[in-house]
Every structure is written in structure tokens, then in C-alpha cells.
Amino acid sequence: MSDVTRTPTGLTQHSGTQGGIGASTLRPDGTLKVTGEFAYASDLWHEDMLWGFTLRSPHAHARIRSVDVSAALATGGVHAVMTHDDLPAATRYGLEIQDTPVLADGVVRHHGEPVALVAADHPETARRAAAKIVVDYEQLPVVTDERTATADGAPVLHPDRTDPHAAHVPHPNVVHRQPVVRGDVAAARARADVIVTGEYEVGMQDQAFLGPESGLAVPAEDGGVDLYIATQWLHADLRQIAPVLGLPEDKVRMTLSGVGGAFGGREDLSMQAHACLLALRTRRPVKIVYNRFESFFGHVHRHPAKLRYEHGATRDGKLLFMACRIVLDGGAYASSSPAVVGNAASLSAGPYVVDNVDVEALALYTNNPPCGAMRGFGAVQACFAYEAQMDKLAAALGLHPVEFRRRNAMAQGSVMPTGQVVDSPAPVAELLRRVQALPLPPQRQWESAGGATDVRALPGGLSNTTHGEGVVRGVGYAVGIKNVGFSEGFDDxxxxxxxxxxxxxxxxxxxxxxxxxxxxxxxxxxxxxxxxxxxxxxxxxxxxxxxxxxxxxxxxxxxxxxxxxxxxxxxxxxxxxxxxxxxxxxxxxxxxxxxxxxxxxxxxxxxxxxxxxxxxxxxxxxxxxxxxxxxxHRPTEPFDLRTGQGSGHVQYSFAAHRAVVEVDTELGLVKVVELACAQDVGKALNPLSVTGQIQGGTLQGLGLAVMEEIVVDPVTARVRNPSFTDYLIPTILDTPTLPVDVLELADGHAPYGLRGVGEAPTLSSTPAVVAAVRQATGLALQRVPLRPEHLTGT
Structure with a gap:
């Protein structure tokens, strides 16, 4: 067979004679990506290749009574059709728990679950053949939320589960549960002068990377397979794929191809095993490239969450206690939900000193789309809730939101609710001071000196929906804490x-x-x-x-x-x-x-x-x-399953945001004018790249605040908007000015004193935007993303 045509990331890259640590060295792939010359995994090609396609379930929960592939096999140009019955070896895989079927194993548990595979000599032939496969489904009751998942008689979605978490959960439809208990919340509640509560909700966000899932599997003469793939973790893919193929790991060789974004959505397998199975079956190279519709079904999403928080403080603004319950919807399969639960629980109090905590965090199995890793990994959902609580407490005490946070900010030497001592710089108060001190953008930027209106600077922008009537400005603040690295005793x-x-x-x-x-x-x-x-x-x-x-x-x-x-x-x-x-x-x-x-x-x-x-x-x-x-890095340890105590994280990172928004209160439209960030990075190994990471994370948080959500029908659990027509992400026209103030306080435990950068800005940007909208409108706003009806009462 001829060699596969590789992408630039599959070729040696020369970085020239640019600088070392601390220099803003340019990326070797940057020019290629900007000019369109960079080859992504979707550009892979082999002269002898076939095209793979996946048939997916139209139902969220159903029993498969029969599958008839005869018409598909009879289609000209089709070389193979595979169902669960054709799998050569292991039939399930998973990052932490092996509960995800390679192809539906008699039951489908979410809308879009893979049921069958087709390999043909043209992508359209493969799609047409897949449409000819006849599947007889018996629809089953759907589980969509905590009530339907844990009610008496609820369908148990994984009755045969044997994972280590199964013995520690209150119901088999609970993937994992992690409490964190420290101090005496009841006694602290009795001493509190001010108590605030809130119920919050975070929608299902998609990673929305622009490069769809894609890869090329090439069968080898030794009976193995070479896979060229866009992924986040080659060896985790290898560990899961080899048993599915019935091959030793040394017969499955993987090479990274050009990756068009990830943000957590490529940690789990998508089409990797499918392409390899078809290649080994046909003895021909097989390429699979998802279209956008398939991509929304082909990877996990951010866990939607419901959170209930209660905080108490003294009259002088000292936090006394925090109690919360965090319920994450993990969807049909476990993915990385146990680790997300651990993050949400351990970081649920935020970057604040609070000695008395009572936390319960859990993730559910439902028939909604599977959820797993996304930038922020459980800390995003918690940050939205605890930062709303900080604003409530500040208002109740008559304090500025920054001042209240400053009085309770943790510092080096503070103790986390898990009992872990923060033994590196934790400049929470300084980050708040820095972001507050940045100059504010001028008012009424839509008005020129002559009084003319530039609608591009107004909420609604070029849609010309307003000329400034009913537009009010708000300013909001938020700060967050995120762990760096794998946690809870993982050999990282x-x-x-x-x-x-x-x-x-x-x-x-x-x-x-x-x-x-x-x-x-x-x-x-x-x-x-x-x-x-x-x-x-x-x-x-x-x-x-x-x-x-x-x-x-x-x-x-x-x-x-x-x-x-x-x-x-x-x-x-x-x-x-x-x-x-x-x-x-x-x-x-x-x-x-x-x-x-x-x-x-x-x-x-x-x-x-x-x-x-x-x-x-x-x-x-x-x-x-x-x-x-x-x-x-230095070792971590698992959290105690009863108390949540333990040194579970290796490093913490901190970021603070100030959002300036303008809201059209008549139409419910929001324009984020500026979203400033101050972040401690320990040591900026590449300052230009650090700034780009902070701005990128900030913009993803903005998306969650005002527009991004996968909408799932609450009755059928079907996805309503699997396309970029209806799932909206920020474009350049939605992007505000993004000032960044980088602080470098070295962590003595890390190489060069660095601190992981990429995730922290995604946490606090969302609650900062919502806080600014609250300040502008006076509305409670307890759910993201914000929608026009939330702001107009319609």
C-alpha cells in the first residue's frame, strides 16, 4: 500500500532560531493555519481509501429488536456493514468506566448513539447505504433529570455496572457522589448575621471546535492497524481501542494528525475504533469525517448542572459557612463524570476562606447526551453559583462586591474545604484589585461626536434593532479557582x-x-x-x-x-x-x-x-x-468518600474578571463591551501564548453566559439544535475588548515556577458577565445562558 499523505503535524517541524523561555516565540504552525495551508485530520488522504459512515439512533432510549443490513450491503460501492454482532472482541470502552458500547448492544441510551457502520468507495454512497439499514426499535421510557432518574421504578440505565463507584452511590443511576464536610455548619449557621440562598442552573455547553472529528485507519501487513487521528490523548485512545480490535497495543500504532480545536471534546473516543474496525474488515484504508450534525452527536459536552447554595456571614463581612448541593447531568455514559464530580465538590467553595462546609456533588446517568470533559471541568458550574452568592452577600451587607470578596479571599497558607493547604501563591485579593483598577471603557460608545448613532456598538449590532433607547450599562466582577493537572491520586x-x-x-x-x-x-x-x-x-x-x-x-x-x-x-x-x-x-x-x-x-x-x-x-x-x-509532579491522593478530605490537587490557578455590558432592557439583548482579566500564571514561558490562552478561555466563558446551549427536549431527550445554525458561538463581532493583566508569582513546586493557564479564565468570565447584567437590570438571573425572555419577563 502507498504511504498515507500526512498533515503538517505529522511532519517534522522546525522552529527556527527564535528565543527560549520567557520569549514570545511565534508558533511554527501559526502562519500555515492563518493562510489556510495547514492540513487537518479531515484533509488526510490515501489513494486506496474507503469512506466510513455511522448510522445513529433517532431515539434516546429504545430496545433494538432487529437490524436488517441486506439492502445496505446490496448497494453498489459498499464494501462492509457492521453492527454490534460483528465486533471481533471487547464491545465496550470508556475513559474511567468501560460502559460505552462500540455499537449499540441491543439498547440505545441516547439520541445519536452509533448503531451500525458502513464502508463504501464514496462518502455519499456510504450515507445512502446507511439510510437503507432497517432498525426495529421498541421505544422505552426516558430518564431526563434527577427526579426521573432516582424515582421508585425508574429504568436502571446500567443494571450490570461493576465499577468502583457503584458501591458508594445512593441509586444505580448515580454515576458518582462526593461529599465534602468540614467544621460545624449547623453551629456556624446559628452565629450568622446574614444568610443567603440561591438555586442556579447551567445549560449544556458544547466544545464547538471548528475541526470535526476525523481520522484515517490503514491496515498493516502484520495484521495491525495504523491510525492517523485528531485526538487529545493518544495513549488513552490506544488503551481503549486495542481491546475492541482484539489486538495487542503494539499492533495499534497511532500518529497525531492536525487538530482543529478540542477543549475536552476529543478526550473520549468518537470514530477511532469505528475506522479501525472497518479498515481491518475490508483490508482497505478507511477515512471517517463527521459533518457538523454528526459532530454534535459524536462527542461529550459540558455537564448541565443544578446547584443549590447557602452561605452565612457576619455583619462585618466574614464568611462563616457554606452548604451546597450540585447535581450534574452525566448523560447516558460515564465518560469522565467521576472526576468532574470530584472537581465540582472540592472547588465548590471558590477561592474563599470558609471554615465550615457541607457539600454534596453527584452526577447522574440519564438518556440525555453523554457529558464529560470541557474546559473548566466541573469548576465552571460551581463558580457561576458561588460567585452569584458572593454578590448576594455583598448586597445584603452593603459592601462593594470586590470588597466583600477581598475580605474573604484565600492566600498562600489558606486551607481548602478538603483540608489541603494552599502552599503556593494564591493572590486572589491582588487579582481583584488589579482588575478593578483597570480603566473603564467610555460610556455611550455608539454615539459619535456629532450625535450620530453607530448601531454596530449597540446590543443587536448590525441587526439595527435599537438606537440606544432602553440601553443601560452594568459592571460585574467574579473570581475563580481551578485545579491544574490530574487529581485524586491519578498517576499523572x-x-x-x-x-x-x-x-x-x-x-x-x-x-x-x-x-x-x-x-x-x-x-x-x-x-x-x-x-x-x-x-x-x-x-x-x-x-x-x-x-x-x-x-x-x-x-x-x-x-x-x-x-x-x-x-x-x-x-x-x-x-x-x-x-x-x-x-x-x-x-x-x-x-x-x-x-x-x-x-x-x-x-x-x-x-x-x-x-x-x-x-x-x-x-x-x-x-x-x-x-x-x-x-x-508531586503525588496527590483520593478524596475520602465520606468527608471529601484529602490533598487531591497538585496545583491551583486563579483568575479574576470584570465585565462591562450594555443591555437593551426592552428587547432583552446583551452586548459585552469589555471583559477584562487578571490572572496569575506563575511564570509566562511564552507571554504571547499566555495572553492568547486567557483571551480564548474568557471568550468561551462569555459564550456560556449569553448564547451557547445544546437544547435537549425534556420529554423525548432528543437534541433540538445540532448545528451551527441554531447552536450559537461568539464570533469576532461578539468579541469585546479583552484586556489582560498577567501576574507572575512562581510556584516553587512547578517547572520554572509556572502555573497552568488555559482553564481558569473560563470560570470567572461567565459569572462576571451575568453579574454585570444583573447590575444593569436588577434581575436575579440564576441561569445561564441568558436568553432575551430572562431579561424582559416575556
């Missing part, structure tokens, strides 16, 4: 392989990891680390694949921390070998080679005083040095 490590050699008289470093570059800029930072540690100008980033050890997932704001740590660790080992080689070759010529303080800088071996001992290329000669190293 990464692997890096570094090779150093002389090429045409110039030292060249090659960095090889399995890190998924999904847009976060890891390919840039890893090159910067290599330049800094090895003193070389030229760094090559090798393709990410499973020929090197796991790098973990590109999620949890962990890649720069953990895989960056692995790159640094491996580079340090390479540097030691270089110095050993140099001492052996040149040590007799200069006594300084015996020094322990030798450095690699600008392609040379130098003393700490700057004296040049040798050119690095001369030290290397014809030899190459290659080292592979694993690196782990």
Missing part, C-alpha cells in the same frame, strides 16, 4: 525523548513526545525549553505518536507543566551526558572542565563566568545523544 506523568546531534556543524535538538497539539501551543513551548536547557538555536519537534511513552492528555491545564517538565528533565539528562563527553574529549586541555557549573549557551559549552570551553558541535562530533525520561 509524561514522557519526553530528546536527541542532540551535530548536523552540518550545527547542534540540533529533536523533541519527541506524544503530546497532542490542539492549539494550546505546546509545540512552541517545548522548543523554547530545549533551547533554554541545551543552548541550541535549532530545535525540531518530532511527530506526536505512540512510538514514545505517554504524554497524558492535553487537558487539565497540564501539558506545559507535566510534558514541559518531562522535556526539561530529559534535556537536563542530555546536558549531563554532553558534559561527560566534553570532559572525556577536552578535559585534559582546560582545568575548567572539572567544574560542576558548566552551562550550554549559544551552541557552546561555557563556564558560569562566561568563558567558552568548546563549541557544542565539536563536543558532539559524530555522536548523537538520545535520552527518554518520564516526569511526574
Amino acid at each position: 506523568y509524561s514522557t519526553a525523548r530528546i536527541r542532540l546531534e551535530a548536523v552540518a556543524g550545527e547542534p540540533v535538538a529533536t523533541v519527541h513526545t506524544a503530546m497532542a497539539e490542539v492549539g494550546q501551543g505546546g509545540v512552541t513551548v517545548h522548543a523554547q525549553i530545549a533551547r533554554t536547557e541545551l543552548g541550541v538555536a535549532r530545535v525540531t519537534i518530532a511527530p506526536a505518536d505512540t512510538r514514545v511513552g505517554s504524554a497524558g492528555s492535553t487537558s487539565a491545564s497540564r501539558q506545559t507543566y507535566v510534558t514541559g517538565g518531562a522535556v526539561k528533565h530529559a534535556c537536563e539528562a542530555v546536558r549531563e551526558r554532553v558534559l561527560e563527553l566534553g570532559r572525556a574529549r577536552f578535559g585534559t586541555y582546560h582545568p575548567a572542565w572539572a567544574s560542576a557549573e558548566l552551562l550550554l549557551e549559544d551552541g557552546k559549552v561555557v563556564t558560569d563566568g562566561g568563558e567558552v570551553l568548546a563549541a557544542l558541535a565539536d563536543v558532539l562530533g559524530e555522536e548523537s545523544i538520545e535520552v527518554e525520561r518520564e516526569w511526574r
Whole structure:
């Protein structure tokens, strides 16, 4: 078979001679993406390939009585049709719990669940053939919320579950439950001068990445398969796919292809196993590319949530207690719901000192779409609720919202509700001060000096719905706390392989990891680390694949921390070998080679005083040095299943936002004028990339605040809006000015003192926008996303 045509992320990337740590180095893939030359996974091609298509269930809960594929198989150009009965080995997979069928196993549990696969010589042929498959469904009662999931006689969606959480939940339709109990809430409630309560709701948000799920599976002569795929975690995919195919892991070789965004939506399998199954069945390469409709059904979403909070404080604004109940809708399958529950519970009090807490967080199995990882991972839902509570308390006490937060802000040395001591900087009060101190945008920006109206600056924008009548301004604040890295005792490590050699008289470093570059800029930072540690100008980033050890997932704001740590660790080992080689070759010529303080800088071996001992290329000669190293952050531990106590997180990150909005109170339209952020990043390894991450996370939080929601029919559990026609995401016209104030307070436990950046701004941006709308309208606004009817009472 001919070689597969690969994308730029499947080719060696040269980063040029740009700077090391602390420089705003440009991305090697940036120009290609801006000009449209970058090849994503959807651009993969093989001259002999077939096209795969997935038949999905039109029902949310049904028993499959029969499947007739005869008409599909008889269609010209069709090479294979597969159902559950055709699977060669394991029939279920899952990130944490193996409860997700590869193809529906006699029962469908959500709208859009995969039922059958078709491989044909043209994508339209595959679609037409799939439409000919006749499935006889017997519809079953649907479970859509906590009431229907836990009522007496409720359908048990996974009656055969054997996962470790099953013994610790109050009902089999509860995926996981995590309490957090500390102090004495009842006694604190009795002492409180002010008590506020609130019930809040967060809708189902989609990651809405622009590059749909796609990949190419190529059968190999050894009976294995090579998969070129857009994903977030190559080795987690491998661990799940190999048993499904009945193959050992070394027969399933995976290479990362161009990823068009992820945000958590590519952590779970989508079409990976399907493409491989069809390729092995047909002995032909098989490509699957979802259209947008399929993409909405093909990946997990953010958990919708219902939250009830109660807070008590003294007259002088000191928090005494917090009690809350958080119910997350996990949908039909577990995905990463147990970890999301752990995050929501452990971070439910926010970045505040409160000694008495009583928390219950849980996730449900329902017949709604499966939910799992999305940027913020359980902390987003909690932040919306506790920040609304902070505003309520401030109003009840007659304090400015920032002042009340400042009086209760945690700092280094504070104790989390889980009992974990925050042992690195926690500049919550400073971030609030900084974001409050930023200048406000001018009023009435829609009016020119001559009195003319620029409708583009008004709510409704170019739709020309208003000329400023009924438009009022509001300002709101919020701050959030997010964990970094995998938690609760997970063995969170990464692997890096570094090779150093002389090429045409110039030292060249090659960095090889399995890190998924999904847009976060890891390919840039890893090159910067290599330049800094090895003193070389030229760094090559090798393709990410499973020929090197796991790098973990590109999620949890962990890649720069953990895989960056692995790159640094491996580079340090390479540097030691270089110095050993140099001492052996040149040590007799200069006594300084015996020094322990030798450095690699600008392609040379130098003393700490700057004296040049040798050119690095001369030290290397014809030899190459290659080292592979694993690196782990300090260990965490599981939360106690009764009390929630435990040092469950490795690091915390903090961000604060100030939102300025203008609201048309007659039409219920909102324009976010400005959304400013202050965030502590520990150390900005690439300041330009850091700013981009903060702005991107901020904009996703804005989307959740005012427009983004997958709407699920509460009776049928069918998705109503699986398209970008009806699921709205912010465009450039919705994007306000996004000032960013970066604070760098090093975390002594992390490489270079860095702190994970990507998720924290997604937390506080949503409640800041809603707080500003509340301030403008005087309305309670306890649900996101906001809709016009919430603001007009219609």
C-alpha cells in the first residue's frame, strides 16, 4: 500500500532560531493555519481509501429488536456493514468506566448513539447505504433529570455496572457522589448575621471546535492497524481501542494528525475504533469525517448542572459557612463524570476562606447526551453559583462586591474545604484589585461626536434593532479557582525523548513526545525549553505518536507543566551526558572542565563566568545523544468518600474578571463591551501564548453566559439544535475588548515556577458577565445562558 499523505503535524517541524523561555516565540504552525495551508485530520488522504459512515439512533432510549443490513450491503460501492454482532472482541470502552458500547448492544441510551457502520468507495454512497439499514426499535421510557432518574421504578440505565463507584452511590443511576464536610455548619449557621440562598442552573455547553472529528485507519501487513487521528490523548485512545480490535497495543500504532480545536471534546473516543474496525474488515484504508450534525452527536459536552447554595456571614463581612448541593447531568455514559464530580465538590467553595462546609456533588446517568470533559471541568458550574452568592452577600451587607470578596479571599497558607493547604501563591485579593483598577471603557460608545448613532456598538449590532433607547450599562466582577493537572491520586506523568546531534556543524535538538497539539501551543513551548536547557538555536519537534511513552492528555491545564517538565528533565539528562563527553574529549586541555557549573549557551559549552570551553558541535562530533525520561509532579491522593478530605490537587490557578455590558432592557439583548482579566500564571514561558490562552478561555466563558446551549427536549431527550445554525458561538463581532493583566508569582513546586493557564479564565468570565447584567437590570438571573425572555419577563 502507498504511504498515507500526512498533515503538517505529522511532519517534522522546525522552529527556527527564535528565543527560549520567557520569549514570545511565534508558533511554527501559526502562519500555515492563518493562510489556510495547514492540513487537518479531515484533509488526510490515501489513494486506496474507503469512506466510513455511522448510522445513529433517532431515539434516546429504545430496545433494538432487529437490524436488517441486506439492502445496505446490496448497494453498489459498499464494501462492509457492521453492527454490534460483528465486533471481533471487547464491545465496550470508556475513559474511567468501560460502559460505552462500540455499537449499540441491543439498547440505545441516547439520541445519536452509533448503531451500525458502513464502508463504501464514496462518502455519499456510504450515507445512502446507511439510510437503507432497517432498525426495529421498541421505544422505552426516558430518564431526563434527577427526579426521573432516582424515582421508585425508574429504568436502571446500567443494571450490570461493576465499577468502583457503584458501591458508594445512593441509586444505580448515580454515576458518582462526593461529599465534602468540614467544621460545624449547623453551629456556624446559628452565629450568622446574614444568610443567603440561591438555586442556579447551567445549560449544556458544547466544545464547538471548528475541526470535526476525523481520522484515517490503514491496515498493516502484520495484521495491525495504523491510525492517523485528531485526538487529545493518544495513549488513552490506544488503551481503549486495542481491546475492541482484539489486538495487542503494539499492533495499534497511532500518529497525531492536525487538530482543529478540542477543549475536552476529543478526550473520549468518537470514530477511532469505528475506522479501525472497518479498515481491518475490508483490508482497505478507511477515512471517517463527521459533518457538523454528526459532530454534535459524536462527542461529550459540558455537564448541565443544578446547584443549590447557602452561605452565612457576619455583619462585618466574614464568611462563616457554606452548604451546597450540585447535581450534574452525566448523560447516558460515564465518560469522565467521576472526576468532574470530584472537581465540582472540592472547588465548590471558590477561592474563599470558609471554615465550615457541607457539600454534596453527584452526577447522574440519564438518556440525555453523554457529558464529560470541557474546559473548566466541573469548576465552571460551581463558580457561576458561588460567585452569584458572593454578590448576594455583598448586597445584603452593603459592601462593594470586590470588597466583600477581598475580605474573604484565600492566600498562600489558606486551607481548602478538603483540608489541603494552599502552599503556593494564591493572590486572589491582588487579582481583584488589579482588575478593578483597570480603566473603564467610555460610556455611550455608539454615539459619535456629532450625535450620530453607530448601531454596530449597540446590543443587536448590525441587526439595527435599537438606537440606544432602553440601553443601560452594568459592571460585574467574579473570581475563580481551578485545579491544574490530574487529581485524586491519578498517576499523572509524561514522557519526553530528546536527541542532540551535530548536523552540518550545527547542534540540533529533536523533541519527541506524544503530546497532542490542539492549539494550546505546546509545540512552541517545548522548543523554547530545549533551547533554554541545551543552548541550541535549532530545535525540531518530532511527530506526536505512540512510538514514545505517554504524554497524558492535553487537558487539565497540564501539558506545559507535566510534558514541559518531562522535556526539561530529559534535556537536563542530555546536558549531563554532553558534559561527560566534553570532559572525556577536552578535559585534559582546560582545568575548567572539572567544574560542576558548566552551562550550554549559544551552541557552546561555557563556564558560569562566561568563558567558552568548546563549541557544542565539536563536543558532539559524530555522536548523537538520545535520552527518554518520564516526569511526574508531586503525588496527590483520593478524596475520602465520606468527608471529601484529602490533598487531591497538585496545583491551583486563579483568575479574576470584570465585565462591562450594555443591555437593551426592552428587547432583552446583551452586548459585552469589555471583559477584562487578571490572572496569575506563575511564570509566562511564552507571554504571547499566555495572553492568547486567557483571551480564548474568557471568550468561551462569555459564550456560556449569553448564547451557547445544546437544547435537549425534556420529554423525548432528543437534541433540538445540532448545528451551527441554531447552536450559537461568539464570533469576532461578539468579541469585546479583552484586556489582560498577567501576574507572575512562581510556584516553587512547578517547572520554572509556572502555573497552568488555559482553564481558569473560563470560570470567572461567565459569572462576571451575568453579574454585570444583573447590575444593569436588577434581575436575579440564576441561569445561564441568558436568553432575551430572562431579561424582559416575556
